Amino acid sequence: MPDTIRSLSTTGLTPKSQIQRWSDALTDLCGRFDVDPLEGTSFDGRINYTLMSRLKLCQIEASQHRIAHTLARSRSTEHPYIKILFQTYGTSYFEQDGRHIEIGPGDCLAYDVSMPHTIVSPALTRHEVVIVPKELLQERGFRLDKMVACKLSARSGTGRIAHDVAHAAFDEATKLSPHSAVGVAESLIDLLLLPLREADAMFDRGGPEAIYIRAQAFIREHLRDPDLTIDQISAALGCTKRYLHMVFSDRGMTVSDYIWRARLQHCRQELETQSGKTITDVAFSWGFSSSSHFSRVFRKYFGVVPSAVHRAAAR
Template identity: 35%
Template sequence: MPNSQILSTDDLASTERALAWEHWMSGLFGGLDSDLYGDSVFDGHIATSHAGDVVMTRLEANRHRVMRSPGLARTSDMSYLKIIAPWQGNAALEQQGRQTWVRPGGWAIYDTTGSYEVANPERSLHLIVMLPREQLTERGLRIDALMGRLVGGSSGISRVALETMRSIFQELPLMTPEAARGAGDLVIDLVRLSLQELAGRTTATTQQEALKDRIRDFIGQHLRDPDLSLDRIAQVLNCSKRHLHNAFADEEDTLGHYILRRRLQACMRDLKNPVHLPRTITDIAFSWGFNNGTHFSRVFREHAGLSPSEFRRAALLKEEVIPAPLPIPGRMHWKQKNQL
């Protein structure tokens, strides 16, 4: 049987689950920050197997977010492309200023050598697939413009790839190591073909994605400007506000909420960073385009599950705690077998 690992919070005390989950996310996926939207009740289950060089994980958990900061990306020695393919629940993936919602029946891809965020705002069941980056790029495939995108899954080669990934994960326990390696190579080939097809599309859909990229780039460059508005974006990009709204019509977020969420994410990063400890919360909020402290506190709590001061205190306290290794010596509370 291919190397496998099973982790579960079932046998952990409720007070230990959040910390254990954070350790597992960081250890299994090469350095990630995570939070639980401020929830005090949580349960999660992870089952990971190897198909040759491909790592496949079934992840089921209550709502949570994972974040890879630029600093973590720079210090990690991992070099994978990562796929998220929900069985249940939606996920919001963001990388390089792009954001896409991934729903059951679809899959999206991102690069672990760069920063990213994946938000799971509801209980979810996902297949996570990690593929060696160099094996996808060795034939000259240019992937930068493809990262943080929905690849597909409803038709064509992307659907074949999705169904194959799911089938292989289900059958891995019955495969020999040699068969598992061959299955992993098949996944790499199908993902490469899916990315090549995505790169070669010139349809109305990709034209809309190009407009989204222009909108997101402009927002990223002017996120700190409190006067950033839909009127200004439309004027600079020489299009109507109707076109702006239409570009985001297939997203869970409206364009206005997208701007708000990116500002909140930037504030969260600064509040977690000890370098910014001398700065007040109001100063950080206003530096990212907010101009009303009461409004900021309200929308921050809605987004993070904690007030700004509670979030900062919890994040800085976490920085003082030395993370326990996987597993915690002498504390075999979770189910585990055949270490990765």
């Protein structure tokens, strides 16, 4: 028998039940996550998903929210999946291991679900997702030990082909026999691997992706330094400031944007876990020099003021 399309919605539930329903749904799909509706009075989410052989194909729509797979959760649960996410509406902000990636319509994001990460969506978003067991990629010789989260284009080339086939596979999943479903799933995995292998090869050649990775590592090591500058970073990497600007610009941000976003992520983590520190102490320890500026950019990025996060942690 063909597999069915399963649907889930938070419509009609109380705000607390909406968050629990969404958390339970994510747990069933790929693991345990913390869910935060930001400043929304309610959370509206819908998931349609189906199985195709060992792949999970999903279409997801959600109002403003933040999900986080924390270090604590990564130690207590298993997330043996790679997620391939095709953004179709809205903008989301992904963070993992110091990497900050903005995702918009036409972008594809591939990442290891088992590693701690957060995704912030300040407004309504829609995306189509293929959840792939790691073993299926390992069987094809893909080196997961080297994999870092990467943004690819689904507007053209292999990325577009992979998205088109993933979309069609979801639409036709219920009409396939079990034997055909296995064949389509195998072909889809191979297609999904094409843009991933291209990105992997580009990294191995030491091009812009390698510079980007090295820049992130240097920034992480010096993130608390309020005097961290682009001059320092480019000098440490042995490249020009112009080239460094280009590398970050190609990923939709400036070097300064990346630094401030990384600092904000660390500040939020400390506010959530170290209630004994004041907001000013946390902000200044991560390179901010003005409490008012910190509060303003924190709210702009997360959709909530730092005092609200601090109060919630103290309860």
